[in-house]
Amino acid sequence: KGKSYIKHIHSNRIKQLIEKNRFQATSDYSYLKEVDCIIICVPTPLNTKREPDLSYIQDTTNIIAKYLKKGQLISLESTTYPGTTREILLPKFEKRGLKVGKDFFLIFSPEREDPGNSRYNPRDIPKVVGGITPQCTKIGETLYEQIVDQVVVVSSTEVAEFTKLLENIFRAINIALVNELKMLADKMKLDIWEVIEAASTKPFGFMPFYPGPGLGGHCIPIDPFYLAWKAKELNFGTHFIELAGEVNTNMPNYIVSKITDALNKNEKCLKNSKILILGIAYKKDTDDIRESPALELIKILKEKGVKIYYNDPYVNQIPKLRKYDFNLKSSPLSKNLLKRMDVVLIVTDHSSYNYEWIVENSKLIVDTRNATSNIKINKHKIIKA
Template sequence: GHFDVTDNFSRLREPDCILICVPTPLTEKMEPDLQYIEKTTHSIKKNLRKGQLIVLESTTYPGTTEEFVLPLLESTGLKVGKDFFLGFSPEREDPGNKNFTTAQIPKVVAGVTPSCKEAVTALYSQAVHQVIQVSSPRAAELTKLLENIYRSVNIALVNELKMLADRMGIDIWEVIEAASTKPFGYSPFYPGPGMGGHCIPIDPFYLSWKAKEYDFTTRFIELAGEINVSVPYYVVSKIIDALNERRKSIKGATILILGVAYKKDVDDARESPALAVMDLLQKKGATILYHDPYIPSLPLFRKYHFKLKSSLLTEKLLRRMDAVVVVTDHSQIDYPWIVRHAPLVVDTRNVTKGLDRWKKKIVKA
């Protein structure tokens, strides 16, 4: 067949099209870390031949394709738009969402030159039903950032309102459900234990960093980031208060984290708010266990290292916990059964809605 898998970069001369899909994390100083794009581009540069199309798909700041990737490739002496073609087309995917296949999701594309744009469009038209051309790679790069910043800002809004509503004694989930009945001018977003995944918690800061080059401060983006980072601390404070009301201390408490993936029904825990919650609880002296049907053991993460394996859910396990904290609302978990057997359930996802029979041992966070 035509499909092959290799880690031999010398074979990069063989394909006609090369897609760069590598991580774009942040440094400890919250600045763009382009080392993976840089190393990959150097590998392509060593093997670049005439006629090849290179497309960057990794989320990054506006200007990366033309200011960073292009000079490296043109240092070979080959000319973009004539000898080789270069474009940008951001990834668009929603892990766990079975309603959209790759072919159904419109693909935004841009080329460094008109001939580059034609080549990128021709490539993706083979696999995607609708290809959306934009004027430049910078416009395409900002398109992806806007999509993720839109989610980041709106999630921060509902998380802040959740904390306010809690003080006011109002159920934020009821409010969102009611607001969602408005047929225009409103799109529901839902609060949670924080923001996770390898895109939305990170990507907005790429634009904040680039904006400084233009003497511009992205206050909205940075405020949203501050709020979303603070939510795990709020969740931990709610756990501490709930234990305190039951005359228990967080120090020495045994707590089960239910779900460590960054979103429901996926097996990816990168940047998951569960990790921050677990770390904070451990630092306060709690013993942590977790259950996640999609993640049998926790790998080594960039900031955290938990030597833990997923615990088997049993009545005996639930009864000996001081608290069970619902962080990720996986579909296959029987939440009424959890609530029935656990002494205390801290719910960050509204999975206990309607379980009024056990409301005395349910705390929303």
């Protein structure tokens, strides 16, 4: 139909490609036997035990195997633990009697995307490619050279898989560090944001990371658990990585404790209070709610008897998800709505919000993103969390 559900991919662009007969969407898997290259981009979530759920990859691989033909290239882009491409995809394809590197080609090339970041487009971001065999890698390199300016060739699919995990675990661990330091600074009655700003003036040896209400997105909150799970197969404990995961996972509970304390100081109980959440997306100026800490915050607050409202200019309604089913719609932002709320909780610092106006018309603000840092008046209403 030419309608995009992804904010940064415009419907007009899709319509143009359809009109030129360069793009076709279908749910008919028999088309797989007509193409030269197959790129797998399916979710890789965690199960209820916080272990890798590879069911989407396995189901997709089973379908592709039915239609696999000689000469095809299959590229897995879904984030996963080292060994997935070789241990799960390869055996299913070779059962067809085809030889990898000769009859078909198999690579791993991790997706690299930063939603909401207009500085980079897909062509600008280097693409890592690792194949099961050198010929697989060469064919994969040829494919992605048509799409990106720089292809980074590595020695194996496992190296490519590990590369993606390193990128995201690096961020997860550093965010966990500043989240823990934020909680310590709060006890010391210091502003961690001011500390980070001062530290950032050092021109070498320091890279700023910023605290928040928890990790979000389809990769960073999940990837540490993928590698930790794989490490256990090798009888290796990833204590540092797992601890970072625990710190980040616990941040919504910390935010709720800050809300509770703020209400208590105003002689108000958390139960039966009315809270407006600003921002449901996991990242500012996007519509992506996957693994958003706002969802866990809503769950915890509702369990404690809080009446929840939310506003997000990019998310009109929270759909039913694997772990959450809230049946909530975005409430139009107005003076009346703000004045009715006991707490306005800033979870996502969308650029379109007028924070001065929001603070002016609210009783109490709990700010998890330092979005109100430039507010000069009514600062007594603001609690940083």
